[in-house]
Amino acid sequence: MNTQARPGRPRSAVEALPAYRPGRDAKQAQQEHGVVDAVKLASNENPEGPISAVENSVLSAVRGANRYADHRGGELRSRIGEWLDISADHITIGNGSVGLLQQIFLTYLDPGDEVIFGWRSFEVYPIYSQLTGAEMVRVPLLDDLTYDVDGTIAALTPATKVVMLATPNNPTGTVLSHDDIARIATAAGEEVIVVIDEAYREFVDAGTPDPVADIVPQFRNVLVTRTLSKAHGLAGLRVGYAVGDPEVIADIDKVAVPFHVNAAAQAAAIAAIDNIEEIEARCAVIVNERGRVEAQLSEMGWWMPVHQANFVYLSTGSETMRFATELEKRGVVVRPFDGEGIRVTIGSPTENDRFLAAITELGVTK
Ligand SMILES: Cc1ncc(COP(=O)(O)O)c(C=O)c1O
Known part of the structure; x- marks a missing residue:
């Protein structure tokens, strides 16, 4: 006998949780708008398939798939x-x-x-905050869509346990300077963990200081997180890494799901790192394409933040959903943030041309 709407009683934090919404895929756009060969520029993925060394390493790892992976990922x-x-x-x-x-x-x-973070930033920060029952303190971005460093420092209280700094920020692509990160880490103090979320590190300007070399040795409360999903093109295999004080690393390791990074993913990551020049050359192409796309958009009259990731951001404001739908009708799937703007991943040159042709037809909004 069914007496309730659904089985079970989720925790109240989970009940209130919005589901994570991944970027729409090309197939959805094709079905909804009757377009063919739509391109997905919605999830900041790498347009290129894995390099051949990665493919080979995954194949050989799969042959040992009857064994559990190395939980600690020693190699x-x-x-x-x-x-x-x-x-x-x-x-x-x-x-x-x-x-x-x-x-x-x-x-x-x-x-x-x-937990303090700039807003708008990466959507999982509010989801994880709600999941843990933490209070979110969102510091609005400044008018140029950069982080408000003074506002972040002013938001610190004795109840602050974590500060999230996405640099480059998703979805605006702006970066924090070394000095700004150091100011925040100093103000936060050793009892507050400051996370430098560098998912897009590989696309920043050459010469940008590396927090692993400059910040981590100075600040025991700083953790840098990075991913092999974007630059290294391993989004479907799932490998990220964190760098920080060994005691902080040991604490966060305690809550890892056993064997959370599978054997194929570990092997792929090793192969990608062993062939890092090939990966870097691919990143250079994306950065170059980003410059080309930005130049054409500015020529059209678009204002943009100074982005340094593998995407561009257009402040389409109240026109956002219309722009996203009209782009989809032209076979280009982007990521809209209702009432704010659209984020467009830098894809292959052909995909970028599709986007530029479509946005040219739509014109500029301010
Ligand atoms: C700012 C930021 N951090 C982290 C991630 C997570 O990437 P992954 O879980 O694929 O490593 C993303 C992905 O979009 C991101 O934008």
């Missing part, structure tokens, strides 16, 4: 350590960097604790 962690010139006890790996972010929230945030 991968030491390979990352050699690559970044830091000892392996400063490093852990995760099921994508979202997996690591979830571990960080679960490690540090009890109900009522405060």
